[in-house]
Each structure stands twice: as C-alpha cells, then as structure tokens.
Amino acid sequence: xxxxxxxxxxIGQIHFAGGMVRFDFVTLQPKENEQPTAEINERIIMPPxxxxxxxxxxxxxxxxxxxxxxxxxxxxxxx
Numbered sequence: 001x002x003x004x005x006x007x008x009x010x011i012g013q014i015h016f017a018g019g020m021v022r023f024d025f026v027t028l029q030p031k032e033n034e035q036p037t038a039e040i041n042e043r044i045i046m047p048p049x050x051x052x053x054x055x056x057x058x059x060x061x062x063x064x065x066x067x068x069x070x071x072x073x074x075x076x077x078x079x
Contacts (some may be wrong), residue, residue: 011024011025
C-alpha cells in the first residue's frame, strides 16, 4: 500500500462549518514579475475533537522544538 505525501507552504484559512473544522492548505505559486500567490491545493476536514487532538500534538512538538533550540520564542508577540 503506497502512502500519499502532501506538501503545503502553509494554511490559508481555518473554517468551522457544518460542525467540522476545515483547514485549507496552500502552496505558493509564482507569478511573473510579482510576489507568489497562495493557492488552495488541499482541504482537510475533521471533527472538533480531532482538531483539539491535532492542536495538542502540534503544541507538544512546538515545545520540543523550543527545548531543542530549533525554534525561538518571539517575546514581542507574547506581549
């Protein structure tokens, strides 16, 4: 069974509609003589509990990356 990998430059928007949390993942598309524009390429839809579980997993990873020095806290953003 092959597994599909999806690349995204980021999340364009997060919506809550129809009782589900929806993530619109975007990739940056080049434009001639202009800044790249973000275009939606995938949408992930999950129930609120799944969203909360994903958020908790991401927070744990952020904490580990901070501890390892890979990320640094932005003190200005915390104020």
